[in-house]
Amino acid sequence: MRQLLVSFFILCVTLLGAVQVGAHSAKHAEPVKSFHGGQSLAAGPYHLELVAKDGELLLYVTDHSDKPIPTEGAKAKATIQQGFEKTNKQVELIPAGENTLKGTGTFALSPETGIIVFLKLPQRDAHAARFTPLKTKS
Known part of the structure; x- marks a missing residue:
């Protein structure tokens, strides 16, 4: 159970980091x-x-x-x-x-x-x- 929680936490942190990077690049996608x-x-x-x-x-x-x-x-x-x-x-x-x-x-x-x-x-x-x-x- 503990290993499952640790894996879930790592997945959440990874996804949150990816969202921030995507938002920055989309912000400056305009000419x-x-x-x-x-x-x-x-x-x-x-x-x-x-x-x-x-x-x-x-x-x-x-x-x-x-x-x-x-x-x-x-x-x-x-x-x-x-x-x-x-x-x-x-x-x-x-x-x-x-x-x-x-x-x-x-x-x-x-x-x-x-x-x-x-x-x-x-x-x-x-x-x-x-x-x-x-x-x-x-």
């Missing part, structure tokens, strides 16, 4: 507004907006209320993928303003380009987002 003409996505506690041009990336970081989050001391990198090619390009993004990170490199964008951004702010967890800056909306 994220872009303020600089780029593609915006939610990534953990952040809204990330990537403005991508051939050879240049700008990443704007805000909270879910669209208030700027300082990027001083942030570390970030972008992995640029061209469709299913095996060769990916890496671009380091460095702080370049109040809530902005910037990176440059030798790459060209196409509708098949995917850009995965990894962001780590000081004293915070790392987060990632996958952007498709030139993909047309269907």
Whole structure:
């Protein structure tokens, strides 16, 4: 009987934890507004907006209320993928303003380009987002 109660308690705790996680992701499932003409996505506690041009990336970081989050001391990198090619390009993004990170490199964008951004702010967890800056909306 005691083992049954312990198992039931563990199941309840597990289910309650899963409900909270689901509620958080559903809350931010709506589209994220872009303020600089780029593609915006939610990534953990952040809204990330990537403005991508051939050879240049700008990443704007805000909270879910669209208030700027300082990027001083942030570390970030972008992995640029061209469709299913095996060769990916890496671009380091460095702080370049109040809530902005910037990176440059030798790459060209196409509708098949995917850009995965990894962001780590000081004293915070790392987060990632996958952007498709030139993909047309269907």
